[in-house]
Amino acid sequence: MQPILELPPIKPVRILVAGEVVLDRYLWGEVSRISPEAPIPVLQVNRREERPGNAAFVCANLAAFGAVPAVLSVIGADASGSAVRNMLAGLGVDTSTLVEDSERPTIVKERLLGAVQSTRRAIQQLLRVDNEDARRLSAAIERELLLRIERELPHADGVLVCDINKGLLTPAVLKAIIEGARRQGKPVIVDPRMSDDFSIYQGASALTPNRYETERATGMRLAMPAQWEPAARKLIADVGLDACLITLDRDGMFLATRGGAPLHITTAPREVYDVTGAGDVVLAVFGLFLIAGAGTQTAATLANAAAGLEVGKQGAAVVTRTELAQALKRAHHGSAGKILSLAELTAVLERRRAEGLRVAFTNGCFDLLHAGHVESLEFARSQADLLVVGLNDDASVRQIKGDSRPVYPAVDRARLLAALEAVDYVVIFGDVRAENIIRAVRPDVLVKGQDWEGKTVDGAEFVESHGGRVVFARILEGRGTSLTLDRVRRQQ
Numbered sequence: 001m002q003p004i005l006e007l008p009p010i011k012p013v014r015i016l017v018a019g020e021v022v023l024d025r026y027l028w029g030e031v032s033r034i035s036p037e038a039p040i041p042v043l044q045v046n047r048r049e050e051r052p053g054n055a056a057f058v059c060a061n062l063a064a065f066g067a068v069p070a071v072l073s074v075i076g077a078d079a080s081g082s083a084v085r086n087m088l089a090g091l092g093v094d095t096s097t098l099v100e101d102s103e104r105p106t107i108v109k110e111r112l113l114g115a116v117q118s119t120r121r122a123i124q125q126l127l128r129v130d131n132e133d134a135r136r137l138s139a140a141i142e143r144e145l146l147l148r149i150e151r152e153l154p155h156a157d158g159v160l161v162c163d164i165n166k167g168l169l170t171p172a173v174l175k176a177i178i179e180g181a182r183r184q185g186k187p188v189i190v191d192p193r194m195s196d197d198f199s200i201y202q203g204a205s206a207l208t209p210n211r212y213e214t215e216r217a218t219g220m221r222l223a224m225p226a227q228w229e230p231a232a233r234k235l236i237a238d239v240g241l242d243a244c245l246i247t248l249d250r251d252g253m254f255l256a257t258r259g260g261a262p263l264h265i266t267t268a269p270r271e272v273y274d275v276t277g278a279g280d281v282v283l284a285v286f287g288l289f290l291i292a293g294a295g296t297q298t299a300a301t302l303a304n305a306a307a308g309l310e311v312g313k314q315g316a317a318v319v320t321r322t323e324l325a326q327a328l329k330r331a332h333h334g335s336a337g338k339i340l341s342l343a344e345l346t347a348v349l350e351r352r353r354a355e356g357l358r359v360a361f362t363n364g365c366f367d368l369l370h371a372g373h374v375e376s377l378e379f380a381r382s383q384a385d386l387l388v389v390g391l392n393d394d395a396s397v398r399q400i401k402g403d404s405r406p407v408y409p410a411v412d413r414a415r416l417l418a419a420l421e422a423v424d425y426v427v428i429f430g431d432v433r434a435e436n437i438i439r440a441v442r443p444d445v446l447v448k449g450q451d452w453e454g455k456t457v458d459g460a461e462f463v464e465s466h467g468g469r470v471v472f473a474r475i476l477e478g479r480g481t482s483l484t485l486d487r488v489r490r491q492q
Contacts, residue, residue, distance in 0.1 A: 251266075323351070
């Protein structure tokens with residue numbers, strides 16, 4: 001299959017999402033000491049956040065791609081249930097198919113995440129606390145769900161099932177969803193529970209199990225590539241599927257379809273922060289593009305790219321259409337995908353900050369890259385989780401350096417900066433002074449060279465006014481663009 005260079009256009013779709021909705025609660029803080037009461041870290045909480053989880057997170061991702069999700073689930077008659085309902089409604093999700101059950105609580109997963117002291121580095125999950133009742137639904141609540149399935153299916157273009165086996169998706173509910181959708185010619189895509197028996201999904205259009213779930217359900221090992229297709233074919237035959245997409249963590253994904261050629265989709269090596277929500281993103285993106293008619297291989301390839309973005313985030317954070325489009329651009333253009341417009345950059349930074357990441361910023365002409373530039377950029381990157389480099393455009397360089405500069409146009413200078421591992425994003429700006437670009441980026445750390453100490457630094461007052469800091473990078477003696485150009489001229 002040819003690589004996908006851009007997101008394919010899709011028709012607007014309405015998707016019924018069935019499964020357990022969860023309120024994900026995150027407590028972010030810093031760890032600087034061990035408790036005197038027990039050998040455990042003490043988390044000093046400085047931020048609390050609530051997000052939609054599991055089936056609710058699938059809905060959030062669908063809404064971010066422009067679909068209209070309707071959520072079929074059960075919540076408790078409690079504050080957490082109200083929070084989930086309001087959160088989803090605010091995202092444009094139809095919550096009329098949510099059923100309230102006063103006999104069971106809304107599922108809440110509370111995660112405690114700590115950073116090492118005040119550097120905001122090495123954020124990791126310290127503990128997860130679950131509040132749930134996984135008993136099977138009462139007969140009355142099950143009947144209510146069945147009525148809502150019958151009412152909603154005619155209005156949906158397809159169904160996604162997110163099954164974490166907490167009592168909601170009973171055999172009767174699953175049968176009503178799958179058989180009802182099949183009668184109406186509508187696809188049903190299932191992210192299955194951990195089980196030895198997938199016959200409860202008989203007649204579904206597609207499954208998206210992970211490696212271990214597939215091993216459990218088939219009794220077959222999936223350690224080697226040669227083992228992937230037989231396991232996928234067995235699930236297709238046993239469950240009556242049209243397609244099976246097995247997620248294989250570091251090995252990417254393996255897609256098999258009934259009567260079609262298999263496809264192994266590799267994944268790019270990346271730093272994995274957190275696998276929370278990755279399976280939900282796969283279900284959302286694969287299901288959305290499959291239901292919208294993009295084709296099974298295209299849907300699987302896009303799901304693989306989206307999952308790669310998700311594991312680079314802290315917690316279950318929504319992957320947007322813009323992010324996925326940018327990822328496809330980076331995959332095709334390499335490091336040039338780091339070069340963003342200001343509008344693209346601010347949208348990306350808003351999401352990365354929501355994940356608890358801090359942003360460093362530095363700026364300059366960067367005309368002839370040299371060792372001094374590299375050292376200062378690596379220093380800047382060490383001050384935060386992300387480094388944004390503001391690059392003066394050609395006109396502003398001429399104003400600063402004279403008509404003989406720049407040596408290289410901005411597009412070339414940006415490509416060279418983007419190729420450096422220390423640089424996360426490059427944005428080109430046209431002002432001689434950096435005040436406006438700094439205000440737009442809102443960095444947590446502003447980095448300048450030591451030659452600026454004691455001088456007025458553009459943006460310094462603004463950065464410090466919202467709790468940021470200004471730091472100065474060491475200058476390497478004998479390195480500089482002007483010095484390099486002088487040496488070249490003398491040698492001519």
